[in-house]
Amino acid sequence: xxxxxxxxxxxxxxxxxxxxxxxxxxxxxxxxxxxxxxxxxxxxxxxxxxxxxxxxxxxxxxxxxxxxxxxxxxxxxxxxxxxxxxxxxxxxxxxxxxxxxxxxxxxxxxxxxxxxxxxxxxxxxxxxxxxxxxxxxxxxxxxxxxxxxxxxxxxxxxxxxxxxxxxxxxxxxxxxxxxxxxxxxxxxxxxxxxxxxxxxxxxxxxxxxxxxxxxxxxxxxxxxxxxxxxxxxxxxxxxxxxxxxxxxxxxxxxxxxxxxxxxxxxxxxxxxxxxxxxxxxxxxxxxxxxxxxxxxxxxxxxxxxxxxxxxxxxxxxxxxxxxxxxxxxxxxxxxxxxxxxxxxxxxxxxxxxxxxxxxxxxxxxxxxxxxxxxxxxxxxxxxxxxxxxxxxxxxxxxxxxxxxxxxxxxxxxxxxxxxxxxxxxxxxxxxxxxxxxxxxxxxxxxxxxxxxxxxxxxxxxxxxxxxxxxxxxxx
Amino acid sequence: xxxxxxxxxxxxxxxxxxxxxxxxxxxxxxxxxxxxxxxxxxxxxxxxxxxxxxxxxxxxxxxxxxxxxxxxxxxxxxxxxxxxxxxxxxxxxxxxxxxxxxxxxxxxxxxxxxxxxxxxxxxxxxxxxxxxxxxxxxxxxxxxxxxxxxxxxxxxxxxxxxxxxxxxxxxxxxxxxxxxxxxxxxxxxxxxxxxxxxxxxxxxxxxxxxxxxxxxxxxxxxxxxxxxxxxxxxxxx
Numbered sequence: 001x002x003x004x005x006x007x008x009x010x011x012x013x014x015x016x017x018x019x020x021x022x023x024x025x026x027x028x029x030x031x032x033x034x035x036x037x038x039x040x041x042x043x044x045x046x047x048x049x050x051x052x053x054x055x056x057x058x059x060x061x062x063x064x065x066x067x068x069x070x071x072x073x074x075x076x077x078x079x080x081x082x083x084x085x086x087x088x089x090x091x092x093x094x095x096x097x098x099x100x101x102x103x104x105x106x107x108x109x110x111x112x113x114x115x116x117x118x119x120x121x122x123x124x125x126x127x128x129x130x131x132x133x134x135x136x137x138x139x140x141x142x143x144x145x146x147x148x149x150x151x152x153x154x155x156x157x158x159x160x161x162x163x164x165x166x167x168x169x170x171x172x173x174x175x176x177x178x179x180x181x182x183x184x185x186x187x188x189x190x191x192x193x194x195x196x197x198x199x200x201x202x203x204x205x206x207x208x209x210x211x212x213x214x215x216x217x218x219x220x221x222x223x224x225x226x227x228x229x230x231x232x233x234x235x236x237x238x239x240x241x242x243x244x245x246x247x248x249x250x251x252x253x254x255x256x257x258x259x260x261x262x263x264x265x266x267x268x269x270x271x272x273x274x275x276x277x278x279x280x281x282x283x284x285x286x287x288x289x290x291x292x293x294x295x296x297x298x299x300x301x302x303x304x305x306x307x308x309x310x311x312x313x314x315x316x317x318x319x320x321x322x323x324x325x326x327x328x329x330x331x332x333x334x335x336x337x338x339x340x341x342x343x344x345x346x347x348x349x350x351x352x353x354x355x356x357x358x359x360x361x362x363x364x365x366x367x368x369x370x371x372x373x374x375x376x377x378x379x380x381x382x383x384x385x386x387x388x389x390x391x392x393x394x395x396x397x398x399x400x401x402x403x404x405x406x407x408x409x410x411x412x413x414x415x416x417x418x419x420x421x422x423x424x425x426x427x428x429x430x431x432x433x434x435x436x437x438x439x440x441x442x443x444x445x446x447x448x449x450x451x452x453x454x455x456x457x458x459x460x461x462x463x464x465x466x467x468x469x470x471x472x473x474x475x
Numbered sequence: 476x477x478x479x480x481x482x483x484x485x486x487x488x489x490x491x492x493x494x495x496x497x498x499x500x501x502x503x504x505x506x507x508x509x510x511x512x513x514x515x516x517x518x519x520x521x522x523x524x525x526x527x528x529x530x531x532x533x534x535x536x537x538x539x540x541x542x543x544x545x546x547x548x549x550x551x552x553x554x555x556x557x558x559x560x561x562x563x564x565x566x567x568x569x570x571x572x573x574x575x576x577x578x579x580x581x582x583x584x585x586x587x588x589x590x591x592x593x594x595x596x597x598x599x600x601x602x603x604x605x606x607x608x609x610x611x612x613x614x615x616x617x618x619x620x621x622x623x624x625x626x627x628x629x630x631x632x633x634x635x636x637x638x639x640x641x642x643x644x645x646x647x648x649x650x651x652x653x654x655x656x657x658x659x660x661x662x663x664x665x666x667x668x669x670x671x672x673x674x675x676x677x678x679x680x681x682x683x684x685x686x687x688x689x690x691x692x693x694x695x696x697x698x699x700x701x702x703x704x705x706x707x708x709x710x711x712x
Contacts, residue, residue, distance in 0.1 A: 024687070031688045045521045052518045055503050062494075062501075063508040065487040070512060078667050084480040136694055137685035153685065160687050183686040191695060198695075199600050214512050215670045225681040225696020228633045232673070243483070248508065249515040254651045258521070265684075269616040271542070272696065273676035280672055281665030283625035285576075285597040287672050301486035305494030379499060 001119045001147060003352055005336035008359035015330040024157050025328050028150075032322035035266025036373065046262065053259050054377045056252045057313040060244075061304065067213040067246045068295070074216025078278025080291035088118035091296045095120055095205065095238055098292055099129050102236045104202035110220070110227035111135040112207025113151060113316055114240045114296055116338040117351075120205070131205070132197045134226035136190055143170045149332030151318040151339070152264050157331050160186065194226075204230040204288065208241040209315065210256065211293070214249040217277040218293065221260060221270045228272055237276065237288035242296045244312040250275075256315060259375035264317040299351040307386050308350050313376040314343055320370035320380060326363050335360060342370035342380045349387055358396055361387035404444075422461050430459035517652040524615035524649030531614045532704070535647045538617025542679030543692060544700040548644075551707045555641055556588040558703050563604065564590070566699070568637055573598055575607040577626030578641055598634035605635035605697070610661070611654040612647035612702075616678055619702065620654050622663050623673040632675055638697040640677075644706045651676075 004011060015021055040046045060067055072082040085091040091114075099107060107124060109115065109131050121131040121142070133142040137155035141148060143166050148154030155163070164180035167189055180186055206227050210219040218239045220227045231237040247253050253275075261267040280287035303312055321327045321341030332340035337348050337357070345360040361384045370380040391397050392405065411418040433439050433456030441449050448454055526534060536546045547558050555578075563570050571592040572585075580586065585593045598605055607627050611620040619640055623629045632638060648654050663671045681696030692698050 027688050043521060043523070045519055048519055049521075054499075056518070058500055059502040059506065059508075059511070062491065064491070065484050066508045068484070068487075070508075074668075084478075084483050086479045086482060090479060134695065135685070136683045140685070153688070155685050156688070163686060183689050184691060186686055187683065187691050187694060191693075194695065195600060214515060215668065217670060217674075223681065224683050224694035225633045226694070228629070228675065229695055232629045232633065248511045250655045251515055251517045251652060254655070255518040257651075267542075267678075268538070269618055269676065269678045271677065271679050271682055273618075273678075275670065275674040277664075277670040277672055277674070278667060281624070281667060283665060284623060284672060285625065285628040286630045287623060295483075297483050297486070301483060301490055304487060305490035305496070309494070309496060310500045377499070 001116055001338050003337045003348075003356050005348060005352070005357040005360055008334060008336055008363060011334035011336055012330040012363070015334045020159055020162065021157050021331050024159060025331055028153070028156055028322065029328045032264075032266065032318075036263060036319060036322070037266075039262040039266040039268060042268070043258075043262065046259070049255060049259050050375050050377055053256050053315075053375055054313060056247060056255060057376060060247055061309065061312055064243070064246070064304065067248060068243055070213040071211050071216055071246050074213070075278065075291070075293055078216055078291070080216070080278045080293065083292060083294045084297075085294060086297050088296070088298055091118045091240060091294050091298070092120055092123040094294050095240065096123060096127055096129070098236065098238055098290075099124065099203050100127075102202050102290070104129055104236070106130045106132060106197065106201050107203045107205050108132050108134050108198055108201035108230045108234065109138075109205040110207065110222065110230045111138045111148075111154065112205070112240055113338060114207055114242055115205070116148060117242075117298065118240070118296065120240070132194070132201065134194055134198065134230055135222070135224060136187065136226075139190055139194065140166060143167075147333065147338065149340070150321060151316050153318070157333065198229045198233050201230075201234045203236040203238060204232075204234040205238045205240065206230055208239050208245055208293075209260065210253050211241055211246040212248075212250060212253050212275070213246055215275075215277055217250075217275045219253055219257075220274040220276065221257070221272070222274075223265075223267075223271045225272055228274055231274075231276055231288060232286055235288055236290040236292070237279070238292045238294060239276070240294045240296065242298065242300055244300055260315055260317055263319040263373065263375040303350045308346065308383055310378050311343070311346050311350060311383060313378055314347070315376060316343075317375060319373045319375065323369040323373050325365055325367060325369075330363075335363075342384070343378075346378075346380055346383045346387070354387065354391060354394070354396060358391055361391070419461070419463060423464065426457040426461055427459060430457045433457075520650050520652055521615065524613070526614065526649060528644075531649055532644055532647050535612050535614040535617055536704075538614065539679070539702055540617070542617055543682075544617065544679050544702055546702045546704065548704045548706055550705070552583050552641070552705050553587075555583050555703055555705065556585050556591060559606065559639055560588045560590050562639070562701050563637075568699075569603040572604045572606050572639075573602040573631060573635060574605075575627045575631055577608040578606055583641070597628035598630035600634065602635040604637045604639065605631035606639045606641065607631045609640050609642040609646065609702075610663075611657060612642050613649075613651050613654060613676075614647055615650050618651075619677040621673075621675040621677060622658070622661075622671045623675075624663055624665065624671050629673045629675065632677060633696045636693060636697055637699045637701070638680070639701045639703060641703050641705060644704050647704075
């Protein structure tokens, strides 16, 4: 997918002015966090399971080469094929080659963030193969030619009215004056449109929530059942997954599953959790004849072992998005690439570079909620801080902010001078603003005063007040 | 340029050799990966499912109903046809069934219900009611565990809008780990290891909240999931 992360500031301004998006995002912030809280409260072991989930991934990442080779050996023994791909282009070519060999005209597809990352739909379309998104949310945004705005709720930014308009516009064979008021009617219409596509598809393309080294299985977690129709009806099943998705055993996958849905939607378990292990067996009445796993690196090995290593524990539950004040204000599209929210702000610069995505680590209030709810206990705020530090070190921030930070650092390392300068500044501001009680404009403070007034300081610094209070307390 | 596989594995080995990880990223023991694969030991299992058989079945039913499944109990497999006929007529549903070979005659005496038309095999787009047999249930979350195989086509779980699942009470386990242990023993992999092509955990009927976060049942999979528990059946091998 082409990135617009570089224009995050403009994207965010546009998002903030979009009333429909406001409504959609306020629904999100009421829904998911409360459901997660309830699900966590229902399971006394929830936090202990999060610790274990973190430990499993730490172990896997420390032995990643071993587990990937073990996974590949199992898949091969089952009669499947693993395709190793360094880049999105290699992965797209691998999928296309499989589709061509199968003589595919249509490919059904269940939701996959890796699919978005490598832009597989555009690639297939360009080569005359029709990709059909089957997850309801993904189907809607495919019709609208939009990227997903949330990892697990891709059409979260749309109202039912917008969806109805899209269906009326795209499903031209249906009566133009039909009623599309009810969400149920919209669902039935999409279900009807997709039914025949499922059955006619030549290749089924899915993502994977995990890969299991022990058994060569791929794990799929969904609620609609579209992924299960996607892999069980066509002749060929292709799984696209990034390499950090591997876990050792069925038992390890189970532990992670216990925290995944609870963190994501607040369900104890998603409706359909599927373990696919190779192609059809002798005597099976259904299932694919071919099983392929397209294994993608795309920048992950660069993150391994370094400062952003822990980001590779992410299981894409979306909890950090649902709890992020910045995400809840601007939505997913503003981030400008496949991922969004705190996990996106850490991952995107790692995958497409700090030059393109440098704004994202700065789009944070450091409130810490993301780390608090992360089932894999990823230290997201400290990694956002690392990106900011790198930005500063590599001189990728503006000259003004570098000079400002340099000045501040100079003062901060000289406490006496710092106190003096601050005390002086505050005394002057206090005097100047006494009459009004606020400033409508301040030199170098335009970013603040452009949107709100700056209150007049009360004449003394916090530190001096603190000192006085403490000595007062001792009296 | 080396081939992608060698390149990726080389990059991983290189990164791990030079890794400088903070405490929070380090493995908490030096267990070897080969050992871990061989032992496949269970991690923490929540206490919730660790119950005696009666309480376990009750929890299974409660959890399944919480996620919008319906549950009925019959004394044995012989009682299944009558329950299925009752359920379908009560909900005004078609009475033609597509059933899995695993629940065909003589396992279940369908001919005792003349109201029902029964056909065996994989699901087609036009089928309205699918009937299959669960390998196990998990009380912890009211989850059904379905194994693919000649007796249980996967498509029956997903294509028909109504799914009826038959399960023996004795097959209801407390937690998932117990079921993995049974699957490791069952040999349902058709000669390719212990895993069948598809293991499907099913927790309630299909749903979506993609339109304004409103919960709707029956997105692509079945809108109705009816679980029939046969009490006196012996557990599956």
